[in-house]
Amino acid sequence: MKIIGVNIKRLREEQGITLRELAKRLNVSASLLSQIETGKASPSLSTLKNIADNFGTTIGELVGEGQKPVENPVVRKQDRKTIKDMAKGMRLFLLSSPDPNKQMEPLLFQLEPKSSSGDSMYKHFGQEFILVLKGTVEITLNDTKYILKKGDSIYFNSSIPHAFRNIDNGLSEALWVDTPPTF
Amino acid sequence: MKIIGVNIKRLREEQGITLRELAKRLNVSASLLSQIETGKASPSLSTLKNIADNFGTTIGELVGEGQKPVENPVVRKQDRKTIKDMAKGMRLFLLSSPDPNKQMEPLLFQLEPKSSSGDSMYKHFGQEFILVLKGTVEITLNDTKYILKKGDSIYFNSSIPHAFRNIDNGLSEALWVDTPPTF
DNA sequence: CCCTTTGTCAAGTCTTATTTAACAAATACT
DNA sequence: AGTATTTGTTAAATAAGACTTGACAAAGGG
Numbered sequence: 001m002k003i004i005g006v007n008i009k010r011l012r013e014e015q016g017i018t019l020r021e022l023a024k025r026l027n028v029s030a031s032l033l034s035q036i037e038t039g040k041a042s043p044s045l046s047t048l049k050n051i052a053d054n055f056g057t058t059i060g061e062l063v064g065e066g067q068k069p070v071e072n073p074v075v076r077k078q079d080r081k082t083i084k085d086m087a088k089g090m091r092l093f094l095l096s097s098p099d100p101n102k103q104m105e106p107l108l109f110q111l112e113p114k115s116s117s118g119d120s121m122y123k124h125f126g127q128e129f130i131l132v133l134k135g136t137v138e139i140t141l142n143d144t145k146y147i148l149k150k151g152d153s154i155y156f157n158s159s160i161p162h163a164f165r166n167i168d169n170g171l172s173e174a175l176w177v178d179t180p181p182t183f
Numbered sequence: 184m185k186i187i188g189v190n191i192k193r194l195r196e197e198q199g200i201t202l203r204e205l206a207k208r209l210n211v212s213a214s215l216l217s218q219i220e221t222g223k224a225s226p227s228l229s230t231l232k233n234i235a236d237n238f239g240t241t242i243g244e245l246v247g248e249g250q251k252p253v254e255n256p257v258v259r260k261q262d263r264k265t266i267k268d269m270a271k272g273m274r275l276f277l278l279s280s281p282d283p284n285k286q287m288e289p290l291l292f293q294l295e296p297k298s299s300s301g302d303s304m305y306k307h308f309g310q311e312f313i314l315v316l317k318g319t320v321e322i323t324l325n326d327t328k329y330i331l332k333k334g335d336s337i338y339f340n341s342s343i344p345h346a347f348r349n350i351d352n353g354l355s356e357a358l359w360v361d362t363p364p365t366f
Numbered sequence: 367c368c369c370t371t372t373g374t375c376a377a378g379t380c381t382t383a384t385t386t387a388a389c390a391a392a393t394a395c396t
Numbered sequence: 397a398g399t400a401t402t403t404g405t406t407a408a409a410t411a412a413g414a415c416t417t418g419a420c421a422a423a424g425g426g
Contacts, residue, residue, distance in 0.1 A: 001228055019404060032384050034405055042228050044383060044413085045184055045246070060243020063228070095314060096338035104287060104362055106312045106336065129289045131278060131358060133316070153289065155279035175314060177360050179287055202373060215415050217374055227382085227414060372423065378416085385410070392403065 002039035003064035004048070009037045011055045026050050083107075089115025089166075095175075107176045111137065111166035122162050128178040129155045130164075135172025138165045148174075185222035186247035187231070192220045194238045209233050266290075272298025272349075278358075290359045294320065294349035305345050311361040312338045313347075318355025321348045331357075 012022050019037070023030040028047060035041035043051065045059075052059050083092035089112035096106050130139065131153040139146045140163045141156055147167070148154060156162065158178065166172040195205050202220070206213040211230060218224035226234065228242075235242045266275035272295035279289050313322065314336040322329045323346045324339055330350070331337060339345065341361065349355040 001232070004228075018402080020402085029385050031386080031405080035384085038405075040406090041383060045187075045225050045228065045231070047383085048228070049184070049246075058243055058248045059246050060241055060248055063232075063242050065241045065243050095336040096312065104310060104312055104338075104360060106314065106338065106360065127287060129279065129287055129360065131289065153278040155287075155289065175358060177287060177289065177312065179362065201371080203371085211414095212416050214374080214417080218415085221374075223375090224414060230414085368426085370423105370425075373421095375418105375420075377418095379414105380416090381412105381414075383410105383412075383414100386408090387406105388408105389406075390404095392401105394401070395399085396397105 001042060001063060004043070004062055005037040005039045007062050007064065008051060011057070022054070025054060089113075090117070104177050104179045107178075109174055109176055111135070111164075111172040111174075113166060113169055113171070116165035117163045122158070127156065128158050128162070128176070129153065131175045133173045133175055135166065135168035135170055137172050137174055138167045140164070184225060184246060187226070187245055188220040188222045190245050190247065191234060194240070205237070208237060272296075273300070287360050287362045290361075292357055292359055294318070294347075294355040294357075296349060296352055296354070299348035300346045305341070310339065311341050311345070311359070312336065313360075314358045316356045316358055318349065318351035318353055320355050320357055321350045323347070
């Protein structure tokens with residue numbers, strides 16, 4: 001995990017602070033920090049957490065999750081890939097090219113009148129964000145139902161059982177971003 | 184970091200696999216895995232990486248970054264908070280309530296004709312996703328310029344120097360999600 | 367009932383994270 | 397110039413704790 005050291009060093013130098021100074025803040029020896037930055041030692045989780053906190057970042061960032069370059073950044077409207085086998089009357093469009101390094105998964109979904117995500121509720125790791133672009137969507141979190149009209153948005157943890165349903169007479173459309181990617 | 188063990192145990196049980204079986208796959212003793220799951224020991228980074236890989240997830244998820252419940256999930260169109268002090272002619276609306284546990288930051292930005300993000304380019308940790316909802320936006324990654332029309336989207340690493348500019352005669356509007364949150 | 371399988375615990379081993387102390391190279395001060 | 401002070405790095409020693417072994421009780425399964 002050499003990337004850890006590189007990231008730490010970069011953050012440190014961005015703040016223009018010295019290795020010894022950072023070591024003091026973290027309550028570790030300058031030597032250890034040097035070894036970590038040069039990849040000669042691997043920090044314990046607790047010191048890694050300290051480092052992340054100190055820089056206001058996360059362990060995930062430090063270990064380089066989702067750091068690698070993403071190719072083919074742009075997806076044109078007409079080139080969107082579709083995902084089919086979901087619930088009936090529901091269309092899903094990928095708004096980004098598949099890439100294992102992506103942290104987020106942006107999707108556009110279209111719901112025919114009366115269509116829904118099905119009877120069982122979803123529940124998984126990560127978080128989700130939904131912005132309604134057209135129509136009206138009912139979103140259920142646990143037992144609570146939220147009615148979202150065009151322009152309304154919602155943000156929740158995917159570990160909360162969730163489901164959604166089009167309650168508009170016409171087509172409903174929403175942008176959906178979740179993390180981590182599932183497709 | 185007791186949360187690590189809880190997450191691992193949950194993932195393991197979701198797969199319906201036994202503690203000993205998982206231990207074998209990871210090349211560690213069942214005892215160690217038990218101690219980790221019950222929070223009596225903290226895994227080294229290398230074994231934690233193995234665990235994350237095994238479940239097709241990330242270290243970040245395992246350490247519980249962005250797992251805690253999010254309150255007040257819904258943001259109504261009329262209740263959106265605005266961020267001002269950005270570049271001139273540029274308006275930013277928060278599409279989610281501030282929450283330190285959020286992994287993503289969904290924003291709506293409106294660009295007056297000829298407005299841009301400024302002369303210097305942005306460069307920071309994380310990733311970004313942009314979907315153009317109205318008008319035409321020019322996005323620069325390193326030296327490459329991309330013209331995005333309504334419905335086009337782009338996904339890139341924030342560590343790539345980036346900037347954007349409205350090249351439409353009218354107002355341009357785009358949805359912008361980045362990770363981790365900066366506001 | 368016996369036999370296997372489940373997860374956990376105590377005690378020991380051993381890797382390795384971390385410290386101490388010294389080093390050369392660079393910067394600052396006089 | 398020279399003399400400190402500060403920079404990051406390294407070797408060796410230490411201490412912490414990750415990890416193993418082996419045994420245990422509880423819970424099925426035959």
